[in-house]
Amino acid sequence: MKLSEWGELALIEEIKRRVSYSSDVLIGIGDDTAQIDVSANKSLLITTDTFSENIHFTTGLFTAYQIGYKLVASNVSDIYSMAARPCYLLLNMTVPGELDKDFMLEFLDGINRAIKQYGLQLIGGDVTSADKAMTFTATLIGIPQNRVIRRDGAQVGDGIYLSGPTGEAACGHELLKRLSMPVKVESDELPDLPLKRDSMLRVLKRFLLPDIEPVKDAHNIHSMIDVSDGLFIDLRRLCDASGVGAILYERDIPVSDAIKEVAGFLQIDPYRLITSGGEDYVLLFTAPKGLNGYYQIGEIIDEPSVKIERTDGSIENIGYEGYEHFVHKG
């Protein structure tokens, strides 16, 4: 059987089945980060992400600067989703010898921007040659601030919140694919299209150079995950880990002016982008109802299903639509 038939999730289940932990591993495989107990009052969080060429990025759509920045930002998002502070970065670069030195320097500039923006320190890594495609891995160590917030703490009756609108990144990706060339948003370059400058900048930046934001006050939050594979699949993960169900209300899910305008121009229905587009790097969390400053999009319910009430009043079950490696290539 090929991996493309077996699937990424089956492989991860196989790996989970093989591991067992002693008490110093506070969180193992299965959350946004691992957590290890270091001493009486100190623990650390660790997360790692790999970007591979032609899967996570192509040089036809990304500048080297954007690849470097986004690699680090995706890890920062995982640390923020535990309500922790990102600190120490390791960087593994597997690149072919034919690669241009300037590409590498621009990639490092992107890494450096993320290091400065999020207050990180680059403490190590590995440089190796690649036979063909580039592969980059970033590993990030974070320090808990107060309580670490896991994805398995959702409680029946909680409101479900988003820290920002979803779908803009996927919309930016669609726009880029239509353009078929990189756009240097880091230098404020934008394509010449009949669209508002702000809308283009917004969706392209969400995809290429996303600003990752922590929640301001994690005090009342019961569970949290970052939306990286898509709102629906990441909500399902949170619900599965917590052993609860959920209902979303379509009318409450934010649809930004930028996505309306750009998706309209591209003649795409924004619904799929918003619910299953992925790479949003916003936070999805649950907390008692009535929290201000975030989008409340649904509630945690005492039944096993995860569903959405559409604007026409109909109810649909939410499956596992989202990005799975090997199985679909996005």
Place this chain on the structure above:
Amino acid sequence: MKLSEWGELALIEEIKRRVSYSSDVLIGIGDDTAQIDVSANKSLLITTDTFSENIHFTTGLFTAYQIGYKLVASNVSDIYSMAARPCYLLLNMTVPGELDKDFMLEFLDGINRAIKQYGLQLIGGDVTSADKAMTFTATLIGIPQNRVIRRDGAQVGDGIYLSGPTGEAACGHELLKRLSMPVKVESDELPDLPLKRDSMLRVLKRFLLPDIEPVKDAHNIHSMIDVSDGLFIDLRRLCDASGVGAILYERDIPVSDAIKEVAGFLQIDPYRLITSGGEDYVLLFTAPKGLNGYYQIGEIIDEPSVKIERTDGSIENIGYEGYEHFVHKG
């Protein structure tokens, strides 16, 4: 300019030039591991290694089991070189969807063997699809036992020691290349060649499934590095970091019976394998002279050169012969 002209070492220097550390980073880029200060009496060590297909391994010479085991073992060697205990493992796998599921399971079996042998816990990682070649990254976190031993502590007058003979791994690699097929040493399979079974097993295991051993007592050791790129280049790194020179005595450098026999059969001069073969994963360290239980192969001297006294009494300077990515492909 291409990376193949610029070189791996120039790239690493460029990265080093860009970093600066606050006081919580006890060791940054430039040693076998990084070290971060976590609380009053606790620090952690972190190291990471990437293996990429057709550079570090080929499926034509390695079984999946061997690739998995060796990836972890190479990181264990880095933690041992700091006199620390390896603990927490992260695993990033970038593999094409066309890969066979059984290959993946066998790879995980090799990972599991290393996990058991070295007492590790797999706490996280990432699974992504590859466009073409496989890339694997392992990141390992270790806990210092007593004092952390760095590569920059060598003192003039120290003896230079090896924890085991070098060159056997490179000799095993040469033998494998001659065979042009994987050998399942994990199942005690050996090729049918006019060589002692023990000699073949020894050099093939050193290359494919190396047992990584810590030093028994790090009390008197002033500086240490693991020999991964070759005895000469790793000695130069230790000397450069410590700001000292060294003289090796060829007559004292161990030449195992296994390497004599197999190199003889292959009609290769073992000297290059022993001094510059690489992937030895033995420890090179300096300590006061007269230490028992290790091979004393030279001494640290108060001059900038690093040299070797050959068996004929001639003196040769030691350059930077060893594996550099992009520049030569090994």
